Amino acid sequence: MAAFSAVKIFQPNPTAVRSSDNHNNKPFLLGSSSSFLQRSLKSRSPISSISPSRTFISAVSIQEDNKKSLSSSPLNSSSMMITKEEALELYEDMVLGRSFEDMCAQMYYRGKMFGFVHLYNGQEAVSSGFIKLLKREDSVVSTYRDHVHALSKGVPARSVMAELFGKATGCCRGQGGSMHMFSKEHNVLGGFAFIGEGIPIATGAAFTSKYRREVLKEQDVDHVTLAFFGDGTCNNGQFFECLNMAALWKLPIVFVVENNLWAIGMSHLRATSDPEIYKKGPAFKMPGVHVDGMDVLKVREVAKEAVERARRGDGPTLVECETYRFRGHSLADPDELRKPEEKEHYAARDPIVSLKKYLIENNLASESELKAIEKKIDEIIEEAVEFADASPHPPRSQLLENVFADPKGFGIGPDGRYRCEDPGFTQGTAQV
């Protein structure tokens, strides 16, 4: 049961064809009494109105159509069209992610941050490859391993760092912490600390986009939501429940599985009856795509297609990115169960090193240009730490705030005043 067998299983299927989206793209018909979700079903009525046996056959053919896989072309394949600016943006974002997380480890061991801290090292190609394609209005829903997703989406490094330091200047004023990064401004809808928990949230965000477009008739609402989660989550019921609903209602969402092969100490192969996660997409009538998650250009190609499909209103895609975390599950994980050979295998496929090599070999960037980017990132990270360190702790008065949306938290009384009495029972504990 070597972990290497996972690598074999996950090889893209060379016989799989890349489909063009040739199935029904009709706009939704506006019926008079049915809900907008029902209407989306009606738009597929040619299938549902025919005989059961044909329904079954056509379902299978859709499954075949939707079976996608990138040919196993290496990074320098000519099919990968990318401009210099795009490539350098990806490089910068990946270096930012890596350096930020390395700094987090240092700061954690110096006692500047605390609790559970899950680092993203090794998986940068997934975050950068997907999120850098998004518009600001597009949403990202993450997990407890959320720092880098927030950074890729544009949350400044200093406010993520300050959050980790538990400071009032953090993106959640020190009330969220490592696993709960939120930024309304950047449409980072949160890091969710429980397995599977973020998936329904993301599905709900995608539902909202569709509702706004088709029920509220708002213009220019073509927003896409990305739901990030790991291989372990794909055994959780909420994953299946949401694949079903997202496909059923053609929601503008991409389910991004960051399959790093391990759920803490549970090997993916030991936890999952069929380890090829992307195959679960066709079971719900959505495309399932497998991609090498250590290759940012391949990730970007797949992401582009999936995001565009969602934006067009053609529904969700399940994308399985085969990646690897270079550190333990969290900084508290002794990481004793992953074999050294396996770690070496993936360390040799470091996505940042690979991109650097590609950029230089294809004359997209020079050594010195990349050095300059690395130096810039170093300065950003240094500045972030200095900012976080110098920032004030949240004031005592903050403790009772934000329980509710109204400013003081305990509702507005009939006299128009905030009912913010410090309840007697917290006396001595929370004298604000």
Add this chain to the structure above:
Amino acid sequence: MLGIIRRKIVTGGVPVSKFGDSLQKQSWVLSRCLSTAAKEITVREALNTALDEEMSADPKVFLMGEEVGEYDGAYKISKGLLEKYGPDRVIDTPITEAGFTGIGVGAAYHGLRPVIEFMTFNFSMQAIDHIINSAAKSNYMSAGQMNVPIVFRGPNGAAAGVGAQHSQCFAAWYASCPGLKVLSPYSSEDARGLLKAAIRDPDPVVFLENELLYGQSFPVSAEVLDSSFCLPIGKAKIEREGKDVTITAYSKMVGYALQAADILAKDGISAEVINLRSIRPLDRAAINASVRKTNRLVTVEEGFPQHGVGAEICASIVEESFGYLDAPVERIAGADVPMPYAANLERLAVPQVEDIVRAAKRTCYRSVAKAANA
């Protein structure tokens, strides 16, 4: 069957174990003074040995949860059990709280005795339907045909620096549900005796441990270390006798209450500390007897104040011992907010020893220094 009879004798010996408690307390005091006499074990060792002994005594007992096997438990509570009992009885599950909790309850319907570990009780929210609707109600709905001997266990309560979703106490939540028994150990003695009782119990038991206590050592007597040791469910323990004020607490807060009692003693206030041990059923008799003696009550818990364990205790005192009270009851609980992440706010959000001292002094009408600013 023989095993069950043996258990009945052991758990039936309540007076004996009560007597043992007072002996226990003396030896604890002695060992504190001499710091050599009694053997000490950590709460983690206490839980591990209790699991080990119960699995060894009854092959129907099995352990299931995330990372309980090859990883030795996320908090190393099940260390060595996979090696000893094999993967058939120490079962690593995928991350599927709703799934594996449901499987456990189904197994208990058919006569097995599962111990379901939640990596932390926060994750039990994903499976609460199985705990309440599947496990707690079956015996009643089936008119006693379908009992569910299952233990749901794992760390509960405020941890450190892990934010709102990973830091909360579920004692009051589960204790409000008929059909469940809810235990919350403090010391190594509690952990061993109560976990063994929970596994042997014919009903579903929610067993709330505390992550911050796992590494703490407590002196234990030879009786506690004996494999037949078991504590009665539904009985509180007087951890420290006193005459001026009663302080009730459970889990980590018992330690805080004992520290507060030490400080109060220096000011001439003699506090009686009750370790609840069992949140449901609640030992109302012991609490009321103590309040009738001291005429003052301070309740301490980490959980949210509203509808909390303290609220229930206050109600019981008002109902049964109203005329004995010489001062308003003081209720100390976590602040009524989701747990903040920042360390300074987090400290403000959970009860501290000073809070207990101040509250106790207020009940005794002593002047109280104002809380220091954060």
